[in-house]
Amino acid sequence: MSKKVIIISSSPRKNGNSDTLAAEFEKGAVFAGNTVEKINVRELDLKFCIGCQYCQTHGTCVQKDSMNGLYEKIQNADVIVFATPVYYYAVSGQLKTFLDRLNPLYPRDNKFKDVYLLASAADEIEHTFDGAVKDINGWIECFDGVRLAGTVFAYGVNGVKDIQGRKELKEAYDMGRSV
Numbered sequence: 001m002s003k004k005v006i007i008i009s010s011s012p013r014k015n016g017n018s019d020t021l022a023a024e025f026e027k028g029a030v031f032a033g034n035t036v037e038k039i040n041v042r043e044l045d046l047k048f049c050i051g052c053q054y055c056q057t058h059g060t061c062v063q064k065d066s067m068n069g070l071y072e073k074i075q076n077a078d079v080i081v082f083a084t085p086v087y088y089y090a091v092s093g094q095l096k097t098f099l100d101r102l103n104p105l106y107p108r109d110n111k112f113k114d115v116y117l118l119a120s121a122a123d124e125i126e127h128t129f130d131g132a133v134k135d136i137n138g139w140i141e142c143f144d145g146v147r148l149a150g151t152v153f154a155y156g157v158n159g160v161k162d163i164q165g166r167k168e169l170k171e172a173y174d175m176g177r178s179v
């Protein structure tokens with residue numbers, strides 16, 4: 001069955017490591033017949049959440065920027081994919097800002113149930129991605145019945161093209177195919 005898949009790629013580096021994982025996931029999901037949209041956070045006009053909580057009673061954000069056009073799309077997606085570089089053992093600030101700005105979805109009846117996380121980092125130590133997983137699970141916990149359905153982590157990639165030729169690209173492609 002064809003699904004609606006939204007990929008949120010949050011690195012400032014176009015065609016960098018996590019963005020390339022996102023592109024491979026997209027290719028796999030498209031190949032499998034799904035409808036896929038990739039949103040590049042670096043291209044958005046994205047303001048910080050101002051904490052006014054207007055969204056909790058009005059269902060949308062009081063601010064006027066690129067997010068206003070995204071809430072319905074994300075609410076009605078079956079699958080959400082977050083791609084991020086590890087910044088200080090957490091998700092990128094760009095992704096955290098995006099997650100905070102999804103607060104208008106909190107009071108809504110959302111369709112999405114499966115969330116995927118694709119991430120890259122320079123380090124190769126075991127706990128490199130723990131903070132990013134915690135960040136994403138913190139967001140997931142606020143939405144009933146939503147789960148972290150899969151992850152791809154690329155350790156030891158720092159230069160913008162370091163991901164080329166790595167097995168994690170196929171892992172991301174295969175994960176996209178199987179959503």
Ligand SMILES: Cc1cc2nc3c(=O)[nH]c(=O)nc-3n(C[C@H](O)[C@H](O)[C@H](O)COP(=O)(O)O)c2cc1C
Pocket residue numbers: 011012013016017018019084085086087088089090120121122123124128157158159160
């Ligand atoms: C501000 C900043 C903070 C970073 N913090 C970490 C870190 O805590 N641990 C780590 O392993 N790599 C860290 N890195 C390296 C990136 O995670 C790594 O280069 C990653 O592959 C970049 O992904 P991208 O190509 O998708 O932008 C950091 C890089 C930047 C720019």
